[in-house]
Structures are given as structure tokens and as C-alpha cells.
Amino acid sequence: MSKKAAAVPRPRKKAEYEILFATRQASKGWQDLLATTHNAIVDAWDFLTKTPDLESPRNHRLKGELATVTHAGRTHDRWQHELTGGARVWFFIDGQVVHLIDVHTHHPNQTKS
Numbered sequence: 617m618s619k620k621a622a623a624v625p626r627p628r629k630k631a632e633y634e635i636l637f638a639t640r641q642a643s644k645g646w647q648d649l650l651a652t653t654h655n656a657i658v659d660a661w662d663f664l665t666k667t668p669d670l671e672s673p674r675n676h677r678l679k680g681e682l683a684t685v686t687h688a689g690r691t692h693d694r695w696q697h698e699l700t701g702g703a704r705v706w707f708f709i710d711g712q713v714v715h716l717i718d719v720h721t722h723h724p725n726q727t728k729s
Contacts, residue, residue: 626661628665632665632666632712633664633666633668633709633712633713633714634665634712634713634714635661635664635665635713635716636713636714636715636716637715637716638687638707638708638716638717639717639718641718642716642717643716644719645718645719645720645721646716646719648719648721649699649703649719649721652721653700653701653703656699656700656703657699659699660697660699660705663675663697664697664705664707665714668697668707668709668714669695673698674697675695675698676696677693677694677695677696678694678696678706682694685708685717687708687710687717690710692708692709692710692715693708693709694707694717695707695708695709702722703719703720703721703722704718704719705718705719706718706719706720
């Protein structure tokens with residue numbers, strides 16, 4: 617038996633979306649949020665794997681100059697998922713994959729009115 621136990625990754629149902637980091641910033645921001653708002657980021661994970669394209673007050677497409685993002689030569693709608701404390705997760709959806717492009721620990725200046 618190994619001395620160090622290995623974490624078991626959460627399995628995904630066939631109908632659920634896969635979540636990938638599209639940028640280093642997204643990975644770092646995710647880790648920062650995991651350390652400070654663990655339950656909120658777990659709830660975000662559950663939402664994004666099940667219904668990332670469900671419009672709601674906390675999950676919606678961005679507007680204006682932030683409305684789209686180009687990745688691998690293709691343009692996608694840019695979405696924002698709002699967490700508690702002003703934290704935001706920006707992502708796009710390609711097939712059954714949610715690509716995290718920015719994870720903000722506070723309300724991003726780009727979307728402040």
C-alpha cells in the first residue's frame with residue numbers, strides 16, 4: 617500500500633460538461649478561489665458541469681466588447697458566472713466542454729458600470 621493517498625477525481629456523467637482551463641490565469645484564479653471560497657467554487661463547479669448555458673441573474677453572457685472570445689480561430693460567446701463576494705468566472709462553451717478563460721477573485725473592472 618502506498619504511503620501517500622491519492623485524490624480521487626470527481627467522475628462526470630455522460631450528459632455533463634467537462635471543465636478545462638484555457639489560460640494560466642484561470643487556473644491560478646481558480647486555486648485562489650478554492651482556498652478562500654471553497655463552498656462557492658464547488659457550487660460553481662456543479663453548475664458549470666450541468667447547466668453552463670442556463671441564463672440566470674448569476675450566469676449570463678457578457679455584453680459589448682466582452683461579448684465574444686476567439687479561441688483556436690473560432691469565435692464563442694463569453695459567459696460570466698457570479699460567485700459570492702464579487703468573484704467571477706468567465707468562460708466559453710465548445711460542444712460539451714466549458715473552457716475557463718478568466719477567474720476573478722473580485723468584481724472585474726471591465727464589467728463595472
